[in-house]
Amino acid sequence: MGLRRIALVGSTGSIGTSTLEVVRAHPERFSIDCLVAGRRGDVLAEQVRSFRPRVAAVSDAAGFEALCKGLGVSPATARWNDTELVCGDDAIVHVIRESRADVVVAAVVGMAGLSGVLAAIDSGKDIALANKESLVVGGELVMERARAAGVSIIPVDSEHSALFQVLQGTQEEDLESVILTASGGPFLHTPISEFSAITPERALKHPKWSMGAKISIDSATMMNKALEVIEARWLFNVPSKRIEVIIHPQSIIHSMIRLVDGTVLAQLSIPDMKGPIAYALTYPNERARGVMERLDFTKVTELTFLPVDDQKFPGLRRAKECLEGANGACAVLNTANEVAVELFLNKALAFESIHRLIGDSLEKFGSRSYQDAKELFSLTDEVSVWARQHATSIRT
């Protein structure tokens, strides 16, 4: 059980910073090989000072300037002490491929993370996967390539980490279904009649924890759970009819599996992403100690469950329909959702129109198939353009 070297892709986001907290708390277990960020070069500069990676990379040019400025070096030097500084998406893919990391943490938000995931797989590195969209869009492709490369994909989403953990002691033939739990988001108890009044500001305020903007809106629409259904299908190779979803507002049970004899196995903890992150980084070795606060059953005295309201949150049903349909359908669902969230955050689409834009996109493109990554990216581009255009006609 030596030190595990980590390539952290998406280091300045919510999962990225939590990953660095885990690494900082367990220097005997983890070290940082490279840090990769999208835009926030100033934040990345601070991380580089703390963790002194072999390479630090940033996607866009302005971010690279901020990184160099933050480190007090000239962009032409492209080096700070022993750290090589790199800029641009192609360079990032190269950094991931050439990295000496044992595991790549894929913590980019959105389908933009797919190329990094494929680069990690193709270079034979295990993946701690926080980027669910890469599996939603290209699940078949990603899982096939991972199998071929002999690479493990360990989920970091708390629900999928829970499933992965309880599946450890379970024989495949004993599994009846997986049960994803859902917090229900901030509008669980808001009547659908009030959905038209929901502003981005309100939707961004999650009652329980702070997350990035994309995942906060996905939580509010429950599209997050829809994406997770698709992610579960690929990670665990279970057909959609064997994926259940139940609302569990306390978010203590992170997910469950149902076995053929009537047994249910569950994974519980205080909600804290450091748990699934540390698990993914340590697996299959022993767990890191004291990662999360202890779950105290004299304080957490009640766990409740309720069914999903399909009228308010039609995404779950749609995700299952997509899984039953053409292999491009899930990519269409995800692309339309990414466009809808962006437009909603920019006040160019009403909250209740997010599901409509997704539904309309599926009606138009839902039967499309793809053969390879190129056709897949061409499909998502087409959907993206169309959805942006179509949104202007349903803008309320």
Add this chain to the structure above:
Amino acid sequence: MGLRRIALVGSTGSIGTSTLEVVRAHPERFSIDCLVAGRRGDVLAEQVRSFRPRVAAVSDAAGFEALCKGLGVSPATARWNDTELVCGDDAIVHVIRESRADVVVAAVVGMAGLSGVLAAIDSGKDIALANKESLVVGGELVMERARAAGVSIIPVDSEHSALFQVLQGTQEEDLESVILTASGGPFLHTPISEFSAITPERALKHPKWSMGAKISIDSATMMNKALEVIEARWLFNVPSKRIEVIIHPQSIIHSMIRLVDGTVLAQLSIPDMKGPIAYALTYPNERARGVMERLDFTKVTELTFLPVDDQKFPGLRRAKECLEGANGACAVLNTANEVAVELFLNKALAFESIHRLIGDSLEKFGSRSYQDAKELFSLTDEVSVWARQHATSIRT
């Protein structure tokens, strides 16, 4: 995965009859090699007609007569069709030793079950253990002999089955503690001031399920959970300070384990002993299908927890003290409890005096040690005689 042959010891009790239900429902997985009962020869006769075992044995002479009468054969014949009929405790030990069973279900109630457990171990047969008292009284002895004989002991108590199941995918170094859940019994919400008015009739009425008389009273005093703490210590080799108990009135979560990173793993189901029985009989092969009713989270909508009241239920604290003390202490605790329950059921001891008789017995004998089975049985005999005598002085 062939047919598993079962020797069922304690076939006419609650666990015994549930075991036969499991066998009846899965004739492709299980067959009965022998049936052993204590007294109820009439019930055993019915079971023999249904399951046609190779041997049927009964402990006492009157029971043997009832068995022969029920089968319409003379006691001198000692045979019904292909079934050999046997009488007496020594003969039972012989039957267990010579049985062709793959697994012995030890479902006798009380420490009377210990000799059968030891016979099964010594003849190299795996054990599905429902007889917790054998581990409470002779845990060290039983586990050592099982190790030496290379025999597996699979728990049938629902709590320990739950722990056994969630421990399947867990590395030893990841375990922080085990968390036994307790229903709290019928007097969870009864003030201690009303304990003096509790009659055997009231104590026997468990709010949730019907069990034998001994375990019903143990549930009412929570001595059942005290015995389970001791059982857990031996089954899973965890010290008493790493055994937690929490009251969970719905009895859906059957127990949990706490891991070093802050994760908790739990096993849930509808309360139904057929679940743990079938698990113990199938382990380590695939589970039997449809053993228990499906757990429906749209019906089971709430799981709650509360701490144990040590004033009302001092047994848990005492069990932990016994585990820290001399190796005879747990046998003293169990023996005093068995005597107290018998006297209470015969209206010769008040409900609130059960804990007092246990406490007084521990004060007198709690520091005793034993070296071998002979010394152990001599200790329990001595405690039993003394406790019966002493009870007359505290009779209220």
